[in-house]
Amino acid sequence: MNPFEILHDYRTGNAIGRDDIATAALLVEMARRDGAAEPEPLAWLGFCLALRTVRDGHTCVDLDRIGEWSGEIVPGAADPAAWPTDAAPWVTALASATALVGRPGDRKPFILDGRRLYLARSLAEEEAVAKAVAGRAARGRIQILLGGPGTGKTTKVAQDLVQRFANAEAAGSELVVALAAPTGKAAARMAEALQQACQGKAVKAAPEVIARIDQLKPTTVHRLLGYRPGRREQFEYHAGNPLPYALVIVDEASMLSSSLMHHLLAAVRQDAEIMLVGDPDQLASVDAGTVLGDLATFASPECADHPLHGCITTLTMCHRTESAAILELAAAIRAGDGEQAVAILRAGDGPVAWVDPAEKQKLDELIDLVGSHARELRTQARGPDAAAVLATQAQLQLLCGHRQGQMGVSGWNARVERQLDLRPGFPWYTGRPVMVTRNNPALRLANGDVGVVMSDNDHRTAVFGTVNTSGQPLRLPVARLEDIATVHALTIHKSQGSEYGHAVVVLPERASRIVTRELLYTGVTRARQQVTVVGSPAVIKEAIATKIRRATALEVRLR
Secondary structure (H helix, E strand, O other): OOHHHHOHHHHHOOOOOHHHHHHHHHHHHHHHHOOOOOOOHHHHHHHHHHHHHHHHOOOOEEHHHHHHHHHHHOOOOOOHHHOOOOHHHHHHHHHHOOOOEEOOOOOOOEEEEOOEEEEHHHHHHHHHHHHHHHHHHHHOOEEEEEEOOOOOHHHHHHHHHHHHHHHHHHOOOOOOEEEEEOOHHHHHHHHHHHHHHHHOOOOOOOHHHHHHHHHOOOEEHHHHHOEOOOOOOOEOOEOOEOOOOOEEEEOOHHHOOHHHHHHHHHHOOOOOEEEEEEOOOOOOOOOOOOHHHHHHHHHOHHHOOOOOHHHEEEEOOOOOHHHHHHHHHHHHHHOOOHHHHHHHHHHOOOOEEEEOOOOHHHHHHHHHHHHHHHHHHHHHOOOOOHHHHHHHHOOEEEEEOOOOOOOOHHHHHHHHHHOOOOOOOOOOOOOOEEEEOOOEHHHOEOOOOEEEEEEEOOEEEEEEEEEOOOOOEEEEEHHHOOOEEEOOEEEHHHHOOOOEEEEEEEOOOOOOOOOOHHHHHHHHOOEEEEEEEEOOHHHHHHHHHOOOOOOOOHHHHHO
């Protein structure tokens, strides 16, 4: 039985990929050598869907929603009529493949847990997260701080740290704290926000306590855990070698995948506390799971009797009066009110602007504005002030829903570069904004770090917001840089954890399942002073109506 023939229609319909079929075929062949019977065609398809889940952000295949899988969960897939929309025949076919499919606790590649099909590792990690969260909630060893932009999450964290350090000093003890975020960019933003909070009126403390907070250096979660790719033990810190901290605070926790949350919770000492801070309405991790969103459901009054409910604090009052219109737009998007969001955009109230791509004059004016910012950055980058260059870069950022196309990252990057006086064939031009696309520990650069190419005559360096050992922006020769992308424009996904003076949020010309309510909300809330949304009314409304739905069972396990 040739699986590529059996599954041809599903592969060409984009329901599954060629690699999914090849991996499933390898597993079936191994089982066949041990005398296993040939799986039914529906079981073959189930294996491939389970292998695909991680790429689509799911931790499992929810067979109760299998009728939606081809249309909603897998864009462009084969017609759902081509497979059963009821869970029963899937469960029967999968349960008959006993060599490959087990029940929870079995050592099999696939696990059928009720009417959810998992890869064994995904189930183990989800169960471990649920067990760890429930245990910590019962002992009061987990705190979850939720809130949208401007609600004072960082101030709350700073106030909490002040109180803890003061209590530790009064008791004559030492409080060892770690600060982390999923990306280097988010970690740098966390450090900046904490410093600003400690300088504000809302945080009152003795100078020595403020100094203690200033000494805390946020890092990425991977660095915190001592990530060691290619080794048998992937992380240096784990249950057998826990982190040496009494308190671990993780910002932008919405970006944590189920797998990374599993490793983090395992590495935090049982007697230590963990605080997760984030906005559950933002985009979830690019990897599988919606952990913060699942935990946030327990903030509801209906969950008042659940141990986790008392561990959650939700901040709702916004303190950013200078960007009230932006926050009003964000609230309409979060509520799923497309009509109200478009009405706010049409009003064009101060910090909020709207460009319909069909209006060529407005689009041309925006292109001129973006080009002017790129030229200003180029001029600044010829000078000596690295901090000023980075500040200029953060004044305006194009954020796109798609990578490709005229309204995507590639189209806008090309559009901006055409406005600059560039030497043909020379990529390292002065003022080029760049993003690191892969971790480089040797250079102290993390995936997502943003820098700008500066020049001193013919000597080219790139300066990054990551500070060096002397506390100054990190400056590196461009010849040492690898895995770099130009980011006059970048994807909204890559912008998570950042803020910009003016965020220009560009949606594609046609509605897309990739462009969701969470994506638009995340893009809009990157703006501090001004946001411009580029998109037709139809595309904007469709995006707001399209909410991410990921198949996970973490919430169910916690209940």
